[in-house]
Amino acid sequence: xxxxxxxxxxxLTKLHNNGYEAYFVGGSVRDHLLDRPIGDIxxxxxxxxxxxxxxxxxxxxxxxxxxTVIVLHEGEQFEVTTFRTEEGYEDYRRPSHVExxxxxxxxxxxxxxxxxxxxxxxxxxxxxxxxxxxxIEEKKIQTVGDPxxxxxxxxxxxxxxxxxxxxxSFFLCKDTQSAIRKNAQxxxxxxxxxxxxxFEKILAGPNCQEAFPTxxxxxxxxxxxxxxxxxxxxxxxxxxxxxxxxxxxxxWTLVCHLLDKQDIKSFLRQWKLPNKIxxxxxxxxxxxxxILLKGWNKRLLxxxxxxxxxxxxxxxxxxxxxQEVSLSEMYNKLPIKQRSDIMITGADLIRWYDRKPGKWxxxxxxxxxxxxLEQSVENNQExxxxxxxxxxxx
Ligand code: ATP
Ligand code: MG
Numbered sequence: 011x012x013x014x015x016x017x018x019x020x021x022l023t024k025l026h027n028n029g030y031e032a033y034f035v036g037g038s039v040r041d042h043l044l045d046r047p048i049g050d051i052x053x054x055x056x057x058x059x060x061x062x063x064x065x066x067x068x069x070x071x072x073x074x075x076x077x078t079v080i081v082l083h084e085g086e087q088f089e090v091t092t093f094r095t096e097e098g099y100e101d102y103r104r105p106s107h108v109e110x111x112x113x114x115x116x117x118x119x120x121x122x123x124x125x126x127x128x129x130x131x132x133x134x135x136x137x138x139x140x141x142x143x144x145x146i147e148e149k150k151i152q153t154v155g156d157p158x159x160x161x162x163x164x165x166x167x168x169x170x171x172x173x174x175x176x177x178x179s180f181f182l183c184k185d186t187q188s189a190i191r192k193n194a195q196x197x198x199x200x201x202x203x204x205x206x207x208x209f210e211k212i213l214a215g216p217n218c219q220e221a222f223p224t225x226x227x228x229x230x231x232x233x234x235x236x237x238x239x240x241x242x243x244x245x246x247x248x249x250x251x252x253x254x255x256x257x258x259x260x261x262w263t264l265v266c267h268l269l270d271k272q273d274i275k276s277f278l279r280q281w282k283l284p285n286k287i288x289x290x291x292x293x294x295x296x297x298x299x300x301i302l303l304k305g306w307n308k309r310l311l312x313x314x315x316x317x318x319x320x321x322x323x324x325x326x327x328x329x330x331x332x333q334e335v336s337l338s339e340m341y342n343k344l345p346i347k348q349r350s351d352i353m354i355t356g357a358d359l360i361r362w363y364d365r366k367p368g369k370w371x372x373x374x375x376x377x378x379x380x381x382x383l384e385q386s387v388e389n390n391q392e393x394x395x396x397x398x399x400x401x402x403x404x
Pocket of ligand 2: 049
């Protein structure tokens with residue numbers, strides 16, 4: 011068994027020794043069967059949350075009412091969840107309460123897709139009541155049970171289906187795809203935070219080129235925040251190689267650039283992204299549009315800063331607008347990177363000119379800044395003084 015499972019085996023052993031059933035479940039078993047790198051390991055057990063917490067010395071209660079406890083073991087975190095069904099779905103969302111059950115089979119039955127409804131024992135034996143292994147071999151995304159029912163229980167599953175298509179290069183089986191088309195509107199019931207997680211995984215997937223047309227074909231596009239009237243723009247997404255991008259703000263920069271929107275800020279606000287990401291995207295867009303419109307200059311590189319330049323450079327690469335020079339290299343060559351690098355202060359200016367402080371100080375300072383950037387003057391106190399007084403005597 012692969013390394014991540016080896017470490018987690020101790021958790022299963024401990025649960026077994028205390029008289030509980032425990033299995034590996036979810037994405038880690040799927041990825042193991044696919045021979046892909048394993049992400050987080052999920053464990054399902056017959057132990058109740060209180061019993062899980064009693065067995066392990068270090069746990070974090072992240073949602074015991076839903077049956078989930080995080081167990082800390084050898085510096086790593088493992089999600090341990092009590093066997094449960096999710097009954098009483100209201101309003102097409104995840105249920106507010108769950109019911110704990112005693113059988114693994116019931117727990118697997120509530121899972122979204124057959125490939126995600128496989129359990130693995132501590133010895134590596136596979137328990138696969140819904141033929142998930144075959145679905146994996148055939149690269150098939152198929153719901154456990156009737157797709158219409160499953161999407162009505164929790165409409166986010168429709169986005170998850172497209173996310174797996176993008177992430178794993180699988181395809182939607184026919185009845186799953188037509189059920190999405192039929193139920194797409196239910197996505198309106200889902201909180202934007204949950205949609206964001208899946209949408210970002212779609213953007214980051216190696217097969218996103220196939221995922222974008224699927225969002226259009228299934229009509230999900232109409233219910234993705236801010237995409238109601240963007241079917242045409244979304245259809246163009248496939249022509250770009252998104253896989254060259256790194257990180258959330260780069261993805262969102264390209265998304266915004268490709269959309270036909272007047273008000274990008276309110277579009278970004280709709281997605282409820284962290285402020286840091288929104289601010290970076292807006293900064294990137296200002297820099298990107300300026301380069302596309304007027305080309306680059308040293309002042310733009312200086313104002314944008316290193317992170318922004320690196321991100322915009324990758325977005326420009328994806329857009330196919332290659333620059334003759336490397337913008338990052340040009341940035342690195344700038345004689346100053348920020349105001350505080352300048353070897354003079356406002357006090358120096360006031361002394362040299364023997365004038366009262368005022369607006370002229372910041373204006374002169376900016377002239378010095380541009381002078382250094384354009385290499386008209388060296389960043390050296392004496393040289394700056396000489397340069398200033400020769401072109402602007404007292
Ligand atoms: P990833 O590789 O992104 O972690 P994953 O399949 O592990 O993929 P998670 O969101 O971590 O996805 O969920 C873990 C498991 O929980 C899934 O494999 C699936 O069995 C189940 N699951 C998650 N979300 C849902 C849902 N909305 N409806 C039903 N089952 C779900
Ligand atoms: Mg997971």
